[in-house]
Amino acid sequence: MPASAAAADKSKSARRRPATTVATGCCIDDATGCCIDDATGCCIDDAIGRWSIDALRSTLRVSVKVGLFATVHGTFADVTGHVDVAADPSRSRVEVAVATGSLSSGSSCVDALLHGAGVVDSARNPSISFVSRAIRAGAEAGTWFLDGLLATNGAVLDVTLEMSDPIATGGALLFRATGSLPSKEAVRLLSQQGVERVLGRTMGLDLTIVAVPGR
Incomplete structure (x- = not known):
């Protein structure tokens, strides 16, 4: 194989090999410094910088036991904000805003309970914000702790x-x-007073963010 072809093949291979370094809070290829696209195995634009949250593909899901019901699952579908990816992961930053009126369980009856009974008081607390304060490495490689403030008009947690x-x-x-x-804290954040009496002990949070290069 000609030397030029071998070099090109080696370069292509480097761009497709598995990521081995977490240098920006993203999967990074050691050889190229590029963020590796999981779908194609190819390098996408440098991950460092601002990424805008795609509201159509991002969600905040919550789960909590309500009264005599089994655990109720709901999805907030209006999620906006941005992620600032830094070369040092600990300096990366996340800001998220969630419209509480966008909560849906997939059941009109359950939705009526959640909104009508004041489990989610979107009139008093129209939005939830999350602002990160620190990102810390977890005990296992590739895991992180995201510390931040979750806030509405009712509380800051x-x-x-x-x-x-x-x-x-x-x-x-x-x-x-x-x-x-x-649940007592979740009520301060989202609900009308007294609702904690019909809730289970905890409310689960599951935040999924799809972010695209910022404009």
Whole structure:
């Protein structure tokens, strides 16, 4: 094989090999410094910088036991904001805004309960914001703790979410972070007073963010 062809083949191989370094809070190829797209195995644009949250593909899911019902699952479908990816992951930053009126369980009866009974008081708390304060490496490689403030008009709470390395796919970055809140705290954040009496002990949180290069 001619030397030029061999060099080109070697370069292509380097761009497609599995990522081995987490240098920006994203999967990074050691040889090229590029973020590797999970769908194609190819390098996408440099991950460092601002990524805008795609509201059509991002969600905040919550789960909580309500009264005599089994655990109720709901999805907030209006999620906006941005992710600032830094070369040092600990300096990366996440800002998210969630419209509480976008909550849906997939059942009109359950939705009526959630909104009508004040489990989610979107009139008093029209939006939830999350602003990260720190990103810390977890005990296992590729895992992280995302510390931040979760806030509405009703309360401001410290929260820690667990997340894994984001996945680059289709030119976007996919982030997923999970955690939970004591129901008493969740009520302060979202609900009308007294609702905690009909809720289970905790509310689960599952934040999925699809982010595209910022404009």
